[in-house]
Amino acid sequence: xxxxxxxVTALFAVLLVAMILSLALEEKIHAKxxxxxxxxxxxxxxxxxxxxxxxPETVMILGHPVTLPVYIPGIDWEVIAIILGSSLFVDxxxxxxxxxxxxxxxxxxxxxxxxxxxxxxxxxxxxxxxxLNNVTAMIIVGALxxxxxxxxxxxxxxxxxxxxxxxxxxxxxxxxxxxxxxNIIIGNAAGITFVTFFIKSGPYVVVxxxxxxxxxxxxxxxxxxxxxxxxxxxxxLVAGFDENDGIESxxxxxxxxxxxxxxxxxxxxxxxxxxxxxLGMGFVAxxxxxxxxxxxxxxxDRFYQAIDWDLLAFFGCLFIVVNMMEHALVLELxxxxxxxxxxxxxxxxxxxxxxxxxxxxxxxxxxxxxxxLAKILGGLGLASDSPFWWAVIFGANLGGxxxxxxxxxxxxxxxxxxxxxxxxxxxxxxxxxFPFAVMQxxxxxxxxxxxx
Amino acid sequence: xxxxxxxxxVFKSADKAVYTYDRPTFERVLLVTDLNDADAAxxxxxxxxxxxxxDDAGTQxxxxxxxxxxxxxxxxxxxxxRKPDLIVTYRHLHSEAxxxxxxxxxxxxxxxxxxxxxxxxLPHPDADRGLPHSxxxxxxxxxxxxxxxxxxxxxxxxxxxxxxxxxxWLTHVESETxxxxxxxxxxxxxxxxxxxxxxxLAAQLLxxxxxxxxxxxxxxxAQGLPVDIEEVxxxxxxxxxxxxxxxxxxxxxxxxxxxxxxQLAMHGAAYVLAVELRGIPLxxx
Numbered sequence: 001x002x003x004x005x006x007x008v009t010a011l012f013a014v015l016l017v018a019m020i021l022s023l024a025l026e027e028k029i030h031a032k033x034x035x036x037x038x039x040x041x042x043x044x045x046x047x048x049x050x051x052x053x054x055x056p057e058t059v060m061i062l063g064h065p066v067t068l069p070v071y072i073p074g075i076d077w078e079v080i081a082i083i084l085g086s087s088l089f090v091d092x093x094x095x096x097x098x099x100x101x102x103x104x105x106x107x108x109x110x111x112x113x114x115x116x117x118x119x120x121x122x123x124x125x126x127x128x129x130x131x132l133n134n135v136t137a138m139i140i141v142g143a144l145x146x147x148x149x150x151x152x153x154x155x156x157x158x159x160x161x162x163x164x165x166x167x168x169x170x171x172x173x174x175x176x177x178x179x180x181x182x183n184i185i186i187g188n189a190a191g192i193t194f195v196t197f198f199i200k201s202g203p204y205v206v207v208x209x210x211x212x213x214x215x216x217x218x219x220x221x222x223x224x225x226x227x228x229x230x231x232x233x234x235x236x237l238v239a240g241f242d243e244n245d246g247i248e249s250x251x252x253x254x255x256x257x258x259x260x261x262x263x264x265x266x267x268x269x270x271x272x273x274x275x276x277x278x279l280g281m282g283f284v285a286x287x288x289x290x291x292x293x294x295x296x297x298x299x300x301d302r303f304y305q306a307i308d309w310d311l312l313a314f315f316g317c318l319f320i321v322v323n324m325m326e327h328a329l330v331l332e333l334x335x336x337x338x339x340x341x342x343x344x345x346x347x348x349x350x351x352x353x354x355x356x357x358x359x360x361x362x363x364x365x366x367x368x369x370x371x372x373l374a375k376i377l378g379g380l381g382l383a384s385d386s387p388f389w390w391a392v393i394f395g396a397n398l399g400g401x402x403x404x405x406x407x408x409x410x411x412x413x414x415x416x417x418x419x420x421x422x423x424x425x426x427x428x429x430x431x432x433x434f435p436f437a438v439m440q441x442x443x444x445x446x447x448x449x450x451x452x
Numbered sequence: 453x454x455x456x457x458x459x460x461x462v463f464k465s466a467d468k469a470v471y472t473y474d475r476p477t478f479e480r481v482l483l484v485t486d487l488n489d490a491d492a493a494x495x496x497x498x499x500x501x502x503x504x505x506x507d508d509a510g511t512q513x514x515x516x517x518x519x520x521x522x523x524x525x526x527x528x529x530x531x532x533x534r535k536p537d538l539i540v541t542y543r544h545l546h547s548e549a550x551x552x553x554x555x556x557x558x559x560x561x562x563x564x565x566x567x568x569x570x571x572x573x574l575p576h577p578d579a580d581r582g583l584p585h586s587x588x589x590x591x592x593x594x595x596x597x598x599x600x601x602x603x604x605x606x607x608x609x610x611x612x613x614x615x616x617x618x619x620x621w622l623t624h625v626e627s628e629t630x631x632x633x634x635x636x637x638x639x640x641x642x643x644x645x646x647x648x649x650x651x652x653l654a655a656q657l658l659x660x661x662x663x664x665x666x667x668x669x670x671x672x673x674a675q676g677l678p679v680d681i682e683e684v685x686x687x688x689x690x691x692x693x694x695x696x697x698x699x700x701x702x703x704x705x706x707x708x709x710x711x712x713x714x715q716l717a718m719h720g721a722a723y724v725l726a727v728e729l730r731g732i733p734l735x736x737x
Contacts, residue, residue: 100462136455143459151467236470242663245466416456 004329008051012328015044019321023365027405033365034313041317044324045071053327074323075316079184081282084312086178088289089263090132091303092296096256097247099128103144104243112152112234115217115224118161121145122213125165126205129172130179131264134409138169142416151237159422160220163429164212166413167436170400171208173409174201174393178267178281181315182370182396189374190382190389193271194281200390204447208440215436252295263288315367322371335376342380342388350387351445357395358441362402370396390452394444401437404429465656469602471667473675476612478506482536483515484527484559486545487577492517495577499540502587502733503572505615506538518546524562531567539563540572543730550576556726564710564726564736570609572705573726573734586732588704591618594684595707596694598721600624600661603709607668609737610707616678621701622668623684624661625693631657654687661685691724698729707735 019040026033048054054070094100106124110116121141128137145161173180177187177197187197216222225231247253266273266288270281293300325331341352360369373392382388400407404414404426410433417424483499485492496515500507507513514534521527531539544550544557555561564571575586595610597603600622607622614620631654639646662685669681684697698706706729710722726734 100459100466104463104466139455140459143456144463147460147463147467240468240470241463242466242468245468245663246462412456419456 004051004053004327008053009329009333011047012044012325012330013333015040015047016321016325016330020365020368023368024363024405032310032314034310034317037314037317037321041071041320041324044321044328048324048327051328053324071320071323075319076185076188078188078280078282079181079319080312080315081280082178082184082285083181083315084307085282085285085287085289086133087307088303089259089285089292090136091306092289092292093256093260094136095248095296096252097244098253098256098260099132099140100144100246101243101253103140104241104245107144107148107241108238108243110238111231112238113225113231114152114154114157114222117148117152118164118217118222119213121161122164122168122209122216125168126172126175126209129169129409130175130205131260134169134173134180134407135412137172138166138409138412138416141165142413146416146420148238148241151240152234153237155420157220157222158420159417159424160216160222162413162417162422163432164216164220166410167212167216167401167433167440168209169409169413170397170407171205171212171440173397173407175205176201176267178285180397181367183393185367185370185374186389186393186396189378190386191384192389194268195271196384198268200452201393203451204394204444207447208443211439211443212436215439219432255295256292259288259292318368318371322368322375325372326375331372331375331379334372335379338376346387347449350391351449353388354391354395354445354448355441357392358399358402358437361396361399362406362437366396366400366407385452387448387452390448394448395441398437398440398444401433401440402430403433465659468667469660469664471604471607471664471671473611473671473677474604474608476537476608477508478511478537479508480512480514480534480536481506481538481540482531482534483513484521484539484541484545484563485515485577486518486547488519489517491577495574498587499574502589503540503613505590505613522546524558527559528562528566531563531569536569538572539567539569540574542574542576543726544576550578553730554727556723560726571710571736573736575730575732586704589615589618590704591615592621592701592703593618593705593707594621594623594698594701594703596623596625596697596725597709598625598627600685601664606707606709606737609735611672611677611679611681613705613707613735614679619680619682621682621684621697621703622661622665623694623697624658624665624686625697626657626685626687628687628689631687658685658687691721691728694725695729698732703732705733705735707737710736 019037022029022036022040023033026036029036048070056067056069057073058065058067059073103124106120107117110120121144125137125141128140142162142165145158145165149155149158149161173183175198177183177192177194183197225234266276266284267281270276270284276284293303296303322331338353341356342349344352357369357373370392377388377392400410404410414424414429481503483492483496485495487495492515496513500513514536516527516530521530541560541563543560545559547557549555549557560571560573590613593610593614595606597606600606610620610622634653635646635650638644638649662683665681665683665685672679672681686693708722708725710726722736726736
């Protein structure tokens with residue numbers, strides 16, 4: 001690596017801070033993440049070239065020398081492949097009606113009882129967040145909450161339902177390695193397998209979910225129906241929901257269900273399955289997406305149009321920025337800053353890192369944070385079972401619950417809340433969510449420090 | 453937002469109208485005629501044999517003949533006093549206007565709107581316009597509307613008037629004229645794909661009544677009622693379509709709504725039907 005002057009490192013550090021601030025002010029700037037980070041990626045690349053920090057490298061691929069532009073190897077293509085494949089797979093699979101079928105089945109199983117509905121929707125949010133992604137889970141459960149509570153004439157409880165569901169998306173996002181992007185980035189960097197991740201995070205998710213639902217029911221006064229007449233009326237109101245309405249064909253429904261099960265199994269076993277382990281989880285996700293797309297082979301382009309290109313471009317550009325920061329020794333500088341925290345030891349140090357990650361994630365995107373910390377912690381040569389990895393994972397995910405801009409799923413919840421013209425300001429969200437976030441973070445800190 | 457709306461649409465579509473069968477009872481039936489007592493008694497006998505399906509052991513049959521009322525007010529007072537569950541009458545009471553089939557007559561017009569009692573309208577006894585199968589039995593009954601979904605009362609009445617072993621057609625005619633007017637507006641909005649909108653909107657408009665009819669059929673089967681439910685869900689130009697449907701199936705009794713919550717007069721399509729379909733009895737709710 002070339003010598004990098006302190007002033008160049010400082011310049012890049014300013015660039016990084018400016019990018020993080022811009023992302024935090026995304027709503028005010030009225031610009032998509034990909035455009036914001038794209039500008040910073042282009043600037044960082046140009047400056048890095050100008051200061052001689054990077055130059056094209058020739059690498060040997062299958063025995064052939066290939067010269068790659070510096071921004072190509074800087075991107076973590078495995079992460080991009082997992083996100084692209086999973087998004088496509090989930091999008092196509094949702095057309096089979098499986099997720100809406102489950103949602104409506106649970107609604108009917110609640111018999112319209114508000115407390116049961118809250119428990120069922122809460123658990124469903126967690127599971128959907130784990131299997132799909134936070135945003136899709138919030139959209140499905142939030143949309144259903146709006147429709148079912150209107151049907152039950154309980155729109156006065158909708159705000160409580162939506163807030164609890166929003167807070168649970170980030171808890172569910174902790175359940176598996178592919179449940180959220182920080183998990184994928186950190187898990188990949190740390191070398192944590194799908195199964196290990198699930199076993200270690202599962203108990204926390206169960207406890208945090210139960211406590212969140214309990215606190216939510218108490219705070220918003222969501223109680224079980226007591227008299228028989230109210231129970232009978234509520235049951236008759238939800239009886240009209242037809243879980244089969246969204247199923248285009250029984251065959252595709254069965255196929256989608258089986259494929260969802262196989263997808264989870266394949267992802268879980270990717271690190272130990274012969275041949276697959278060399279290709280990685282990105283291959284698994286993309287392959288399952290292609291299999292599902294066969295159902296819509298003539299109109300597959302519709303699904304390509306629906307891909308969140310903003311998100312993918314954002315990741316690509318972000319990896320470039322982080323890579324340039326590495327070349328400019330900014331990450332080394334941050335790493336130096338983190339050393340005192342890490343020096344506090346695996347107990348106190350991990351706890352401090354967890355809280356710091358959560359606070360940082362609450363005001364800006366948790367993905368840049370995860371990407372940077374993955375690089376920094378990776379550079380320290382930590383073992384895959386180090387609590388520092390888990391501190392970042394828990395902090396980055398749960399920090400999103402402190403403010404409405406802390407995660408994409410809480411933003412979706414706020415969008416639904418405003419769609420129903422329910423009163424909730426930024427401060428109002430923080431006021432309600434803060435006790436939940438504190439509880440979840442305290443539980444997480446205890447879990448990471450004592451159990452993991 | 454688009455995806456939120458998409459999933460909301462999925463769940464709203466899955467939220468279907470529930471049908472429950474509540475058997476309508478007719479403890480008091482009132483025949484209103486403008487005839488003398490003897491002719492009124494003759495009509496009453498025909499009506500009773502025509503309506504055996506609703507003639508329970510305790511049903512009281514009363515008749516108002518021509519001399520019993522001389523104004524709309526006195527007729528309404530009589531109805532108020534007798535509190536019938538069903539009124540049976542015909543068009544143009546105390547009037548010669550039945551010769552010109554362009555209206556219902558003031559008595560029937562007011563009766564259908566000023567009372568909440570179902571009114572069964574027979575072909576006029578003097579007009580000789582009744583179809584050959586008219587006023588014989590009720591084994592072919594049709595409920596007809598432009599908004600069937602969730603209309604339990606209409607279905608319950610139609611099923612109740614269908615003789616055991618008979619067929620009840622549940623008919624939904626979506627107005628093609630209104631549909632085309634909206635499609636014309638949509639075709640001028642660049643943000644909406646006209647072909648997709650036409651296909652999706654037509655499919656959804658017809659799906660809802662079909663789903664409701666399926667729910668009705670399931671409930672009627674579950675109740676063990678000996679009535680076959682047939683489905684007619686079409687896009688049409690209402691009155692023409694209704695006339696064709698009735699004629700092709702040799703319907704014995706047509707059941708329809710006449711009241712409109714938003715206006716005092718009978719709603720448009722019902723009035724046209726009540727005026728034009730003079731060959732068979734109509735049950736006007």
